[in-house]
Amino acid sequence: MQTIAVQRTTHPKQKPTDSSKLGFGNYYTDHMFLMNYDEGEGWHNPRIVPYGPLELDPAAMCLHYGQEVFEGLKAYRAPDGGVALFRPEKNMARLNLSNDRLCIPPIDEAFAVEAVKELVRLDQDWIPEGEGNSLYIRPFIIAVDAHVGVHPANHLLFVIILSPVGPYYPEGLDPVKIYVERQYVRAVKGGMGFAKTGGNYAASLKAQDVAAAQGYTQVLWLDGVERKYIEEVGTMNVFFKINGEIITPALQGSILGGITRMSCIELLQSWGCKVTERRLALDEVVAAAQNGTLEEAFGTGTAAVISPIGELKVDDQHIVINGGKIGETAQKLYDTLTGIQNCRLPDPFGWVVRV
Numbered sequence: 001m002q003t004i005a006v007q008r009t010t011h012p013k014q015k016p017t018d019s020s021k022l023g024f025g026n027y028y029t030d031h032m033f034l035m036n037y038d039e040g041e042g043w044h045n046p047r048i049v050p051y052g053p054l055e056l057d058p059a060a061m062c063l064h065y066g067q068e069v070f071e072g073l074k075a076y077r078a079p080d081g082g083v084a085l086f087r088p089e090k091n092m093a094r095l096n097l098s099n100d101r102l103c104i105p106p107i108d109e110a111f112a113v114e115a116v117k118e119l120v121r122l123d124q125d126w127i128p129e130g131e132g133n134s135l136y137i138r139p140f141i142i143a144v145d146a147h148v149g150v151h152p153a154n155h156l157l158f159v160i161i162l163s164p165v166g167p168y169y170p171e172g173l174d175p176v177k178i179y180v181e182r183q184y185v186r187a188v189k190g191g192m193g194f195a196k197t198g199g200n201y202a203a204s205l206k207a208q209d210v211a212a213a214q215g216y217t218q219v220l221w222l223d224g225v226e227r228k229y230i231e232e233v234g235t236m237n238v239f240f241k242i243n244g245e246i247i248t249p250a251l252q253g254s255i256l257g258g259i260t261r262m263s264c265i266e267l268l269q270s271w272g273c274k275v276t277e278r279r280l281a282l283d284e285v286v287a288a289a290q291n292g293t294l295e296e297a298f299g300t301g302t303a304a305v306i307s308p309i310g311e312l313k314v315d316d317q318h319i320v321i322n323g324g325k326i327g328e329t330a331q332k333l334y335d336t337l338t339g340i341q342n343c344r345l346p347d348p349f350g351w352v353v354r355v
Helices: 061-065 088-101 109-122 198-202 205-213 259-270 282-291 328-341
Strands: 031-038 042-050 068-070 073-077 083-086 134-143 155-165 176-180 218-222 230-233 237-242 245-249 275-278 294-301 305-314 317-320 352-354
Touching (some): 061 134, 083 109, 088 134, 088 259, 109 155, 205 218, 230 237, 230 245, 237 259, 245 259, 259 294, 282 294, 305 328
Parallel strands (some): 176 305, 245 275
Antiparallel strands (some): 031 155, 073 083, 073 134, 134 155, 218 230, 237 245, 237 294, 305 317
């Protein structure tokens, strides 16, 4: 395993003084991790350096053709003062799935986890105090060849940055309002929907803007072919509890395989709940709401952990779910997951990795 060189900053930043006003993605720590890829040499020169601008040629291929991937995970402050990560090896495995789809050479997953640990260890004083706060970790890889031409890059840069964050949604754990998108599509099977790459999010911006103008926090995407099956919310996988059964759309190539999604399924199964991964038509959810069997709905993701859904806007219908309140299942999942992540509850699954 390669040695990571460390250059400490000589000009530490002023940390945010009010952790209740952090927001999400507004502040960045003192250091970042860098590693280069050059054809013929592979991944090399891993280093931690002071946080600062990246120098890119204007012709860098990531700027013109979108050859880039990223991940998102968090570091948490444990009650004993230590620092914990949640299933980081799963993030690095997913990063390599994205790498394969974007023709990016695979990274050494175990080494990447060690790089995260080393960087977090160095900047752990940035982990904010307060309920729901954490240190967000953003690994990403960009193509840096100075070439205006469409082909896989020969030179890339792997970067990890850190950001002290509060809750992702301003509502916190209060139920969010979701807009069901009918006109635009985000991804189709055979495309890049399962990969964590910027193009997927660029494709979502127009619908997100339309939803926000109507007072909705996020967009619920339908499949891009028949426009009838539920896929995911813009930043979350989604679950619906119908007549006691918890249903989440199956991963069929157009949906991101969330680490939180995976963890929720495993938790629910361990509790003896009936959990089903399958195609779920929007009409089925609407019918369940109309006949009273739609008990609750919620999203899952690293940023928000669990986000209850209080309302769906389907065409001209405003479907209120569980009286606009958080459901029992979502609350239990949130309490259990955050308890394990913050080391306040036992970890019977071995998910927590200490830094």
